[in-house]
Amino acid sequence: MAHARRYFIDALEDDRNRAEHALQQIQLLYEIEQHCTSQQFDYNTRKDYRLEKAVPVLSALGIWMTDQYAQVLPKSPIGQALAYSIKRWAKLSLYARTGNLLPDNNLIENSIRPIALGRKNHLFAGSHEAAKRSAMLYSLLGTCKMHRTNPTEWLADVLAIVAEYPVNKIKDLLPHNWKPTQN
Incomplete structure (x- = not known):
């Protein structure tokens, strides 16, 4: 997720609105992780919390990215950020269905x-x-x-x-x- 996030940061100058939206959604995911860590959730509690909070954010963001990609130039920075994330979205989202994986490495x-x-x-x-x-x-x-x-x-x-x-x-x-x- 950190690499996907980096692509959107790089796209801020190209398309601020789209890049900021993606970054805000990714920030929500990291806030969910911070909450799990601060509450010292065990793996099962973390998994349940992620299923409730993170999976809907990830699902909506995945749909939004696919919709947005059809509206941008593929070679533009925002197009590259969207393409990178869309191609890897299933793997980038996998952590949220577990309690032991992290969103990034x-x-x-x-x-x-x-x-x-x-x-x-x-x-x-x-x-x-x-x-x-x-x-x-x-x-x-x-x-x-x-x-x-x-x-x-x-x-x-x-x-x-x-x-x-x-x-x-x-x-x-x-x-x-x-x-x-x-x-």
């Missing part, structure tokens, strides 16, 4: 931003295999951050036990499943 994008910014510095990992290992480590440490797991404690514990750990239970050592061992 900003959390993930923010967590990998340091990696993207340092991409030039990582061009010389030594080998393709070294680059793959670095990427895995970044993913694991990013998962620690997302799940509020102390990466130093996690890594120290996992490295101490992984060699003797049963292979069929290795997923238990992933940051989101990990329980510290009692040594």
Whole structure:
């Protein structure tokens, strides 16, 4: 949803009325999410609230975009914003029928931003295999951050036990499943 929103922001100079309408509706969706977060809704309550509040907004906005697209030039900024969103609308709206998905992937994008910014510095990992290992480590440490797991404690514990750990239970050592061992 954040990318769709960005297209409408870019279209403000081209067609302020249409772009502002779309942005206002998207803002309503984010206000619904903010309410769910501030009320600390569990997944089921969040899903029910979204079905009641967000799905009607998404449905109306989807219909409005389709109607508006027929009235604009496809190559114009507003035409591109509408086309981008219409093409992806079913997927962009899917989150509202669940309690566990988010309307955008900003959390993930923010967590990998340091990696993207340092991409030039990582061009010389030594080998393709070294680059793959670095990427895995970044993913694991990013998962620690997302799940509020102390990466130093996690890594120290996992490295101490992984060699003797049963292979069929290795997923238990992933940051989101990990329980510290009692040594």
